[in-house]
Amino acid sequence: MSVTVLAALDPQSPFxxxxxxxxxxxxxxxxxxxxxxxxxxQGNLIAAGGMVIAVATTLALEGIGNWGLIAIGLVxxxxxxxxxxxxxQMTAMPxxxxxxxxxxxxxxxLIAWGEFRHDLALGxxxxxxxxxxxxxxxxxxxVSFWGSNIAFGKLQGLISGQPMxxxxxxxxxALLLAGIVAACIVLGLDHDSGPSQGxxxxxxxxxxxxxxxxxxxxGGADMPVVISLLNAFTGLSAAAAGIALDNTxxxxxxxxxxxxxxxxxxxxxxxxNRSVGNILFAGFGATPAGGAATEDRPVSxxxxxxxxxxLAYADSVVIVPGYGMAVAQAQHAVKEMADELAKKGVDVxxxxxxxxxxxxxHMNVLLAEADVPYEKLKEMxxxxxxxxxxxxxVVIGANDVTNPAAKDDPDSPIAGMPIIEVDEAQQVIVxxxxxxxxxxxxxxxxxxxxxxxxxFSDAKQAAADIAAEVEGL
Amino acid sequence: MPLITEITIxxxxxxxxxxxxxxVPTTLHTPLMSQxxxxxxxxxxxxxxxxxxxDFWLDNLIGTIAIFFGTINIVGGFMVTDRMLGxxxxxxxxxxxxxxxxxxxxxxxx
Numbered sequence: 001m002s003v004t005v006l007a008a009l010d011p012q013s014p015f016x017x018x019x020x021x022x023x024x025x026x027x028x029x030x031x032x033x034x035x036x037x038x039x040x041x042q043g044n045l046i047a048a049g050g051m052v053i054a055v056a057t058t059l060a061l062e063g064i065g066n067w068g069l070i071a072i073g074l075v076x077x078x079x080x081x082x083x084x085x086x087x088x089q090m091t092a093m094p095x096x097x098x099x100x101x102x103x104x105x106x107x108x109x110l111i112a113w114g115e116f117r118h119d120l121a122l123g124x125x126x127x128x129x130x131x132x133x134x135x136x137x138x139x140x141x142x143v144s145f146w147g148s149n150i151a152f153g154k155l156q157g158l159i160s161g162q163p164m165x166x167x168x169x170x171x172x173x174a175l176l177l178a179g180i181v182a183a184c185i186v187l188g189l190d191h192d193s194g195p196s197q198g199x200x201x202x203x204x205x206x207x208x209x210x211x212x213x214x215x216x217x218x219g220g221a222d223m224p225v226v227i228s229l230l231n232a233f234t235g236l237s238a239a240a241a242g243i244a245l246d247n248t249x250x251x252x253x254x255x256x257x258x259x260x261x262x263x264x265x266x267x268x269x270x271x272x273n274r275s276v277g278n279i280l281f282a283g284f285g286a287t288p289a290g291g292a293a294t295e296d297r298p299v300s301x302x303x304x305x306x307x308x309x310x311l312a313y314a315d316s317v318v319i320v321p322g323y324g325m326a327v328a329q330a331q332h333a334v335k336e337m338a339d340e341l342a343k344k345g346v347d348v349x350x351x352x353x354x355x356x357x358x359x360x361x362h363m364n365v366l367l368a369e370a371d372v373p374y375e376k377l378k379e380m381x382x383x384x385x386x387x388x389x390x391x392x393x394v395v396i397g398a399n400d401v402t403n404p405a406a407k408d409d410p411d412s413p414i415a416g417m418p419i420i421e422v423d424e425a426q427q428v429i430v431x432x433x434x435x436x437x438x439x440x441x442x443x444x445x446x447x448x449x450x451x452x453x454x455x456f457s458d459a460k461q462a463a464a465d466i467a468a469e470v471e472g473l
Numbered sequence: 474m475p476l477i478t479e480i481t482i483x484x485x486x487x488x489x490x491x492x493x494x495x496x497v498p499t500t501l502h503t504p505l506m507s508q509x510x511x512x513x514x515x516x517x518x519x520x521x522x523x524x525x526x527x528d529f530w531l532d533n534l535i536g537t538i539a540i541f542f543g544t545i546n547i548v549g550g551f552m553v554t555d556r557m558l559g560x561x562x563x564x565x566x567x568x569x570x571x572x573x574x575x576x577x578x579x580x581x582x583x
Contacts, residue, residue, distance in 0.1 A: 012474075027512055028489060034505060035496045037561040044508055044558055048551040051515065055547075058518045064525035069537045073520065077544025084545070085552035090560075093503055096553065100510035100546050107516045107542035114523035114535045121529075129476035231506060238516050239486075243479045245519055251479060252486045253515040259490025260509045264502060354499060361502030368560040374500050 008062040017248065019057040024252035026050025031256065037374050054249050090369045091326045094358035098152040098227055104234040105144025108241050109204065112138035115244055116200055125192035130244045135184045137240035138200075139207045144233040146211030151226055154215075155358055161220030169217055170281060176210045218280065221323075221400065223358045225268045225279045232261025264360050271354035271380075273406075273416040299435065302453035304462060307429050308469030310453075314391035316347045318383060320420050321363050322356045324397015324432065325459050333463035334396060335370035340470040349376050351383040351393075351420045353401035384421045393425035395446075397459045399437070403444045413442055428452040431462045504557045511550025517543030 009016050027050045033043025058064065088096050112134045119126040119134075153159040166172070183203045187195040218226050235257025242250025269276045302310075311317055319338065325331060338348045350372065356363045364377055378386075387393070395402050404423045405412040422428050428451050435454075437443055446452055455462050497505050520539030527533055 024486075028493060031497070031505075031508070032493050034501060034508065035493075035498065037501060037558070040501055040504060041555060041558040041562060044504070044551060044554045047508060047512060048547075051511070051547055051551070054515060055517060055521075058521050061522075061525070064521055066524045066527070066533060066536075069524050069533055070521060070540060073524075073537045073540025074544050077541045077546075078548045080541075081545045081548030081550070082552060085549045085556060088553060090557070093507070093553075093557070096549075097503075097506050097510055100507070100550055103542040104510065104513040104516060104546050107514075107520060107539040107546070110535045110539040110542075111516060111519035111523055114527065114532055114539070115519075117529075117532055117535075118523070118526050227506070231509060234513050235509065238513050239483055241516060241519050243476070243483070245522060246474045246479070247518060247522075248474075248479075248482055250515055250518055251482050253512050255483055255486035256490040256494075257509040257513040259487055260494045260505060263491065263494050264506070267499075352499070359503060359506065361499055361504070361506075364500040365503040365557055365560070368500075368557070371560075374561055377500055379499060 009057070009060045011061050011246070016057055016061065019053055020247070020249035023050040023054040023057070023249045024256075026053070027253055027256060031260075054253075089329075090331075090366055091329055092156075093365060094223060094227060094362060095152050095155040097359060098148050098155060098223075098230070101227065101230045101234050102145045102148030102152065105141040105148060105230070105237060108137050108141030108234065108237040109145055109207075110141075111241055112141060112244070113200070113204065115241075117197070120194065120197060123194075126195070128188065128191055130246075131188060131191050131195075133240040133243040135187060135203075137237040137244065138204060139180055139184065140233050140237040140240070142204055142207035143211040143214065144230050144237060146208045147215040147226075147233075148211075148230050150212055150215040151223060151230065154220055155223060163219040164216045166213065166217065169213065173210060173213055176206055176213070180206050180210065214280070220358065221355075222272075222279050224355050224360055224362075225265055225272070225276065227359050228261050228264035228268055229276070229280075230261070232258050232265055235259070235261055268355055268360060271418060273414075273418060297448045299447055299454050300452070302429065302455050304455065304457070304465035305469050307453070307455050307462075308466045308473065310427060310429065311341055311346065311392055311394070311466065312344045312470045312473050314346055316349075316386075316390050316392075317341060318349055318351050318378075318387070318390045318393045318422075318425065320351045320353070320356075320393060320395045320398050320402060320422055321367070322353075322396065322398025322401060323358060323362075324399075326357055326362065326366055326397070328397060328459035330396065330458075330460035330463055331366040331370040331372075333460045333467065335367070335372055337463045337467040337470070338372070340467045344470060344473070349378050349383070351380065351422075352377050353380055353398070353420050356398055356401055380418060380420055384424075387421045387424035390425040392427045392429060393422040395422055395428065395430045395432075396463065397431070399432075399444055400442070402446055403442070404449075405442065405445050408445070422446065423449055423451065426451070429455055431455045431457060431459055433458060501558075501561070504554050504561075507550055507557065508554045511547050511554060514543045514546030514548075514550055517547060519543075 030047025239254030524536030
């Protein structure tokens with residue numbers, strides 16, 4: 001045996017169990033502190049402390065060896081983690097979260113495979129209460145790994161963000177899933193007579209294909225839901241791995257992550273007024289909805305100077321940011337524009353739609369990066385009643401989340417989706433490169449509204465131009 | 474540990490999770506996601522156990538990759554969350570902070 005044993009804590013000893021209890025308690029306290037911006041940073045450190053305890057305890061367990069390999073994994077992972085966390089731009093957070101989800105899922109799938117190989121090598125019957133969670137965590141972890149990688153590719157622009165329809169998609173997915181379940185049942189029935197490793201690997205591969213096929217047809221604007229769902233998957237697969245390994249801290253931590261992902265998934269789906277199933281299986285935006293031809297309708301266009309005058313002489317201005325602000329990296333320019341307006345005595349606030357951007361809370365983080373105080377960020381329910389008293393609403397890189405068709409046109413694909421009601425404001429300025437439709441592929445009536453002036457420009461450039469004009473007034 | 478005990482832990486943790494996480498405001502949802510990314514890096518423990526128990530090259534490879542992935546999750550996740558949450562903390566001197574911005578507009582005239 002080349003496995004060297006340096007420490008020898010019995011995994012089921014009360015001391016180890018107590019350490020794990022402390023560890024998961026710190027996770028819960030950490031998340032609990034994350035409910036307010038002023039305490040969240042401290043909460044994150046508390047959760048990290050819980051992690052240190054869990055890892056240190058496990059390293060001291062009886063039977064843990066192969067220190068060279070463990071060191072390679074720990075040191076290599078730490079270097080990558082530190083560099084990535086320092087380098088990543090705030091606008092790229094959705095990609096990063098998708099990638100991390102994938103790593104977590106991939107780790108779980110690998111661990112399940114390793115567990116399975118270990119159980120096989122023992123040559124005894126594999127107890128079903130460990131084998132079933134192992135199979136579950138392998139399948140869900142693998143789906144999560146590949147699905148997250150596709151989501152990462154879409155967000156990073158490595159593959160098209162447009163929904164990709166494959167003929168017979170749903171039938172294929174259903175067949176794959178049925179095949180996976182059937183193979184798992186076969187493996188389970190053989191648990192006492194040496195289940196086939198070939199079949200296990202086949203299931204691992206089938207789950208990988210399913211992960212790819214399941215995310216490919218989903219469009220970029222639905223990514224907030226997909227990322228949240230994959231987060232839930234990874235958490236649940238970790239919890240299942242915890243059941244298989246008899247490890248309480250894994251069960252609790254995985255379940256917490258699963259709860260978080262589930263809550264966010266449901267919140268995002270509610271904000272789109274669509275069911276999770278519809279988002280996952282309908283391939284939104286793949287069929288452009290009919291409607292009036294874009295070019296035929298008159299729009300009123302405006303320059304930065306006129307926009308600056310409208311804004312500077314307003315009492316209240318509401319800025320509605322969307323994904324376009326993130327793409328243009330315009331958050332700092334927008335903040336400077338708001339600062340110039342504030343100097344002129346204008347009351348400026350920001351209206352954040354729950355699904356603006358590519359992940360839950362995406363806009364909030366970008367604006368926080370630009371030093372916008374979080375009190376200035378208003379949620380949709382909070383700002384909509386104030387819209388009729390708002391002098392000017394400025395839409396920056398947002399589209400579908402402001403489309404009045406959602407409440408006016410029952411035939412619209414986004415009918416019933418709650419929107420930021422900018423059409424209720426006295427005047428509207430829309431900063432946008434062109435009249436092209438948003439992700440839902442539908443025309444936005446807001447652009448042709450009599451209250452609306454279109455400022456055709458890059459978001460960052462427009463905000464900087466307006467700021468300069470306001471300053472000169 | 475009996476399976477039923479583990480399921481009990483799972484169900485109770487799910488209730489706790491729903492209670493606590495539903496109180497996280499939308500403004501902190503992105504940090505919440507990156508923090509939960511870090512927390513599910515806990516699967517690192519599974520990787521340690523796989524490597525610890527194994528002697529064969531394939532198991533060692535599987536386990537080491539799992540440890541590598543889990544560590545990236547933990548270290549990268551907690552650090553990037555910390556960086557993000559630092560932005561939500563009110564800075565005492567806003568103007569000073571604004572001037573230090575790395576990608577300030579070139580056309581910005583002071």
